[in-house]
Amino acid sequence: MPNIIKQNNFSYAFDAEACESCGGKCCTGESGYIYLSSGEIADIARLLKLDINVFTDKYLYQHKGRYSIKERVVKDSFDCIFYDRNINGCSIYEARPTQCRTFPFWDYFRHRVNILKLECPGIIDD
Ligand code: SF4
Numbered sequence: 001m002p003n004i005i006k007q008n009n010f011s012y013a014f015d016a017e018a019c020e021s022c023g024g025k026c027c028t029g030e031s032g033y034i035y036l037s038s039g040e041i042a043d044i045a046r047l048l049k050l051d052i053n054v055f056t057d058k059y060l061y062q063h064k065g066r067y068s069i070k071e072r073v074v075k076d077s078f079d080c081i082f083y084d085r086n087i088n089g090c091s092i093y094e095a096r097p098t099q100c101r102t103f104p105f106w107d108y109f110r111h112r113v114n115i116l117k118l119e120c121p122g123i124i125d126d
């Protein structure tokens with residue numbers, strides 16, 4: 001059953017049901033940055049029961065003064081290190097960062113819907 005999500009001032013809607021069969025296209029594929037705030041770092045470290053410094057060394061790297069999540073190369077894909085291909089989903093789902101929670105309603109895509117449609121099969125015209 002479709003699970004249609006809309007947001008004000010976006011010309012598209014999102015069918016969350018598409019995630020079930022998508023194979024995590026937004027968490028794999030091309031390399032990208034997933035930025036985290038210090039609060040989000042603390043939340044994920046807590047979820048994983050790791051000291052923040054240990055968590056940071058193991059799972060994050062710095063880019064332009066901010067922390068981003070490391071990736072794992074699988075064949076020709078750059079998977080977010082927290083993407084679990086066995087469950088077809090995010091292994092830190094409860095504590096995933098805002099950048100992930102707000103996808104696909106990013107300002108960047110507001111006027112780039114055609115690019116977004118290539119990445120996310122859940123995008124539908126509103
Ligand atoms: S790319 Fe779209 S449909 Fe696929 S998992 Fe991400 S949000 Fe869901």
Ligand code: SF4
Binds near residue numbers: 026090
């Ligand atoms: S943190 Fe989770 S939702 Fe975000 S890119 Fe990684 S696997 Fe995907």
